Amino acid sequence: MSDCLFCKIAQKEIPSKIVYEDAQIMAFADINPVAPVHILLIPKKHLLSVNDIMEEDEALIGRIFAAIKELARKLEIAESGYRVVTNTGTDGGQVVGHLHFHLIGGRALRAGLG
Ligand code: 5GP
Numbered sequence: 001m002s003d004c005l006f007c008k009i010a011q012k013e014i015p016s017k018i019v020y021e022d023a024q025i026m027a028f029a030d031i032n033p034v035a036p037v038h039i040l041l042i043p044k045k046h047l048l049s050v051n052d053i054m055e056e057d058e059a060l061i062g063r064i065f066a067a068i069k070e071l072a073r074k075l076e077i078a079e080s081g082y083r084v085v086t087n088t089g090t091d092g093g094q095v096v097g098h099l100h101f102h103l104i105g106g107r108a109l110r111a112g113l114g
C-alpha cells in the first residue's frame with residue numbers, strides 16, 4: 001500500500017520513535033499520546049483492520065500480543081495495568097487504515113468503554 005501512513009512508518013519512509021521491531025512487526029510511540037505510555041503496534045504487512053485478519057495471520061497477531069506483554073514489562077506498567085485498544089472501521093473510530101493496537105498506560109485510565 002504505497003500511500004498508507006503506517007506502511008510508510010514500517011518502511012521508515014516516515015520517521016517514528018521505534019520501541020520494538022522485528023521482521024514482522026513494529027512498535028512506535030503515538031504522535032499524540034493520551035497517556036504517559038502510548039505505543040502503537042502494527043504488523044509490517046498491510047492489513048486494513050481486524051476484518052482483514054486471516055487464519056494465516058494468527059501467528060502474526062500472537063507475536064504482537066507477545067510484544068505488548070514484553071513492552072508492558074519493560075516500561076514497568078505490567079503490574080499497575082494498561083489497556084490494549086484496536087479501533088475498527090468508522091463506528092469504531094479507526095482513523096488510520098492499517099491494523100494497529102494501542103498500548104496505553106502509565107496512569108489510571110477511566111473505567112469503562114465507549
Ligand atoms: P486510530 O484512531 O486509527 O485507532 O488511531 C490512529 C493513531 O495514530 C492516533 O492515536 C494518532 O495519534 C496516531 N498517528 C497518526 N498519525 C501518526 C504519525 O504520523 N505518527 C505516529 N507516530 N502516530 C500517528
Ligand code: ZN
Pocket residue numbers: 001004005006007008045046047097098
Ligand atoms: Zn499499510
